[in-house]
Amino acid sequence: MLKMxxxxxxxxxxxxxxxxxKPEMKVFNKVKKSLxxxxxxxxxxxENWNMPEAESMNAGIKKSKGDIIVILAQDCVPENKFWLEKxxxxxxxxxxxxxxxKLYLTKEYWKTYPFxxxxxxxxxxxxxxxxxxxxxxxxxxxxLFSIGLIKEKIGRMGLDGDAYTKLKELGRIEHPNVRVFxxxxxxxxxxxxxxxxxxxxxxxxxxRDHGLKDRAFLKRIIRALPLFGMISAIYRFPFKExxxxxxxxxxxxxxxxxxxxxGFWAGFFLESR
Numbered sequence: 569m570l571k572m573x574x575x576x577x578x579x580x581x582x583x584x585x586x587x588x589x590k591p592e593m594k595v596f597n598k599v600k601k602s603l604x605x606x607x608x609x610x611x612x613x614x615e616n617w618n619m620p621e622a623e624s625m626n627a628g629i630k631k632s633k634g635d636i637i638v639i640l641a642q643d644c645v646p647e648n649k650f651w652l653e654k655x656x657x658x659x660x661x662x663x664x665x666x667x668x669x670k671l672y673l674t675k676e677y678w679k680t681y682p683f684x685x686x687x688x689x690x691x692x693x694x695x696x697x698x699x700x701x702x703x704x705x706x707x708x709x710x711x712l713f714s715i716g717l718i719k720e721k722i723g724r725m726g727l728d729g730d731a732y733t734k735l736k737e738l739g740r741i742e743h744p745n746v747r748v749f750x751x752x753x754x755x756x757x758x759x760x761x762x763x764x765x766x767x768x769x770x771x772x773x774x775x776r777d778h779g780l781k782d783r784a785f786l787k788r789i790i791r792a793l794p795l796f797g798m799i800s801a802i803y804r805f806p807f808k809e810x811x812x813x814x815x816x817x818x819x820x821x822x823x824x825x826x827x828x829x830x831g832f833w834a835g836f837f838l839e840s841r
Contacts, residue, residue: 768831
């Protein structure tokens with residue numbers, strides 16, 4: 569099911585595509601309220617419901633009308649009313665093909681997680697700036713179609729790496745100083761373990777397929793090594809903001825390292841091409 573909310577004029581229209589699947593309505597309503605309050609008003613919101621993520625993104629992109637398309641996850645709440653304005657600003661440069669947000673998990677929302685989930689997700693309390701997270705990123709319409717849209721049948725953890733590799737062949741990917749609050753609901757600890765494993769497996773596949781072309785090649789390898797991965801997890805801890813949580817984080821580090829090692833090398837050696 570696809571829902572669209574349009575402004576009257578298509579000139580300089582910004583299309584915001586939101587793939588929606590079993591959302592936490594309290595968070596999803598915050599997303600929509602924030603979009604309504606943005607300084608840029610000439611937008612259309614395309615909600616595409618109840619499809620696999622990549623397919624849902626592509627369906628929304630095809631239905632959208634704007635020359636600039638923003639893909640926004642159902643659980644990513646723009647930080648303030650200037651988010652969209654600042655996010656699309658780098659696209660004024662013809663050499664820029666994508667402009668991505670930073671991600672941040674609020675401590676208030678983190679406290680709603682089960683205890684062991686909190687123990688394993690403390691690093692998410694730090695503002696994260698991935699090379700590309702397509703779930704809070706602005707693109708030119710023509711560039712998305714140039715790369716064949718978002719690759720389907722790749723698994724949700726591989727979407728970012730595939731899009732990043734293709735887009736960087738077309739131009740620059742920028743990261744203006746904008747954030748979204750990534751309020752991803754995790755109801756039970758097993759889901760946390762599954763997510764860490766899936767991300768690690770996706771990293772293994774990406775390194776295998778792209779090798780030294782991957783800007784994060786060394787970081788991904790280090791995180792997938794016994795002991796070195798533990799050192800990396802400790803180094804990345806947000807000491808300045810959350811030093812009080814470090815003992816809790818330290819307890820989870822050996823277990824996270826084990827999951828990362830098995831996930832990464834399973835993807836690297838066992839996943840079919």
